Amino acid sequence: MLRKAIDKLPACFASDWTGQSYQAVLAGDSATVLMLLSIFVVFRCLAALYESWPWKPNPPRRVWC
Structure with missing residues (x-):
């Protein structure tokens, strides 16, 4: 539109x-880059928090009948 006006x-x-x-x-377009960077940082923080737990949850086991 600006080009038409010019x-x-x-x-x-x-x-x-x-x-x-x-x-x-x-x-x-910096909003997209900022959003991706923030998701990456949150993921890394949660991964570091999970690694520092004194216990880790066990995966569910299959029960064969």
Whole structure:
């Protein structure tokens, strides 16, 4: 949409991102990377917590009848 506006406006007009829109353009696609990184960190923290347990739960055993 911005390209269409630039094409139709006279040369004396200029366009620029300001305020919150400028911050959103700068951030780009960093939300996806941040979400994946946070999931990885939580997984690693839970794995470290599990390793520090004094006992570990036994897996369920099959009972043959």
